[in-house]
Amino acid sequence: MVKKTKTTLAALADIHIKMSDKGRWTDCFQEISKRANILLICGDLTDTGDEEEAQVLADELKACTIPVLGVLGNHDYEKGRQKRIRQILQEANMTLLDGEAVVIDNIGFAGVKGFGGGFDRYMLSMFGEDAMKAFVQEAVNESLQLDRALARLEQEHPAIPKIALLHYSPIKETVIGEPEQIFPFLGSSRLADPLHRRKVYAAFHGHAHAGQLDGTSSGGVKVFNVALPVLKNANKKTPYYLLEIEN
Template identity: 65%
Template sequence: MEEGKKTVKIAAVGDIHVRETDRGKWVDYFKEVSRQADVLAICGDLTDTGDEVEAQILIEELKACTVPVVAVLGNHDFEKGRHKLIRQILLKEGVHMLDGEAVVINGIGFAGVKGFGGGFDAHMLSMFGEGAMKAFVQEAVDEALHLDRALARLDQENENIKKIAIMHYAPIKETIIGEPEVIYPFLGSSRLSEPLNRRQVVAAFHGHAHVGTLEGTTSSGIKVYNVAKQILEKHGYDVPFYLLEV
């Protein structure tokens, strides 16, 4: 770290799956995050069933959090088709909701997307065949493009800025190992790793794969962390969030 530069502590977690019955459950959690970190990143599946009541509960719980919060939506947040409403509820209360956007917090650039599936490396699905298959692949391509553009905007503002990427789906296979191989194509896509390598992010956080692997690296050596709450609990984190100093 350059002399005079302040270290920023980023707490990251995914798949918190807040429910209607969770009122009061998260207060101590968010207080502890605020005690240890400067920023909280939530990597999707903010709600359990994609209901706006769950989002309202989360907002009430987040009042205990005194540091900035940046987040992306996950597949559970889309379940009832109310994802736009969930996003608006959180935005209105000051959560930085990223969907192909970027924000600078404490001098660190955060870029975020939900991401999508499609498979990894030589086993990525290709844009071939039925229209439904092409649409599936196109969704992953679009999410990768949105991530790249968000990271590019950060570079345009300050080419030396340190960048963090957050997403719900995995950008590499290494951090989903432990899940059944037959569902790998639905857990993420290597297309999401291309912007990470191209834009040289400091690190990337994701969730979604509850029984995956905590850490991995892209082909260019970028660190990737699967911070699904269930993974962190499995690794013995008493208060399940990953803390990264940048």
């Protein structure tokens, strides 16, 4: 019999690093390194998509002694400098996923930014003007990227648990609390399809600052909204969420 071990994930999102945040996260990252084995940061790493903000985060991450994985969020795309932000953070030993997959501590991780489009029977369809079709196609493309990454994990490591990292939500439940009028811009049910198809253990996202901490997809996948404001509203004593996985 193979003896199973336990791995603790720490997850957060929407940290919106500013130039004034130098030194703000050092203690937190040191604490996370003592309590968890892997840190996940699910988008909006910077506040205005500036590479100088990314450098502040890169310097703060020096206090982290465990592997750090993440995805970019919409704020990181604001100035069109997402490639430079990605490069800076990867040079700081942070692994950023955009359709890629990695295995750490016998757990598979796949990540994409995701996109909007709405949920369930109110999900936007590929119909109408070219601009509307392009909007929906973006969500389709993100879903396909996630599915391909999870498929690689499934084929190469069929027995290990799989974790999905997103910025946009794959389910409606974790964005409830936000105005219903903006639900189509907070996520898409299209992102949930790969989670079900590839039997993902859990998914983490951010983006919906006034949403709910956790929910369950129609296919039974646990989904956690770890946006920093959500963690604070949930009366969390720490600005991160811990999940223990037996693997």
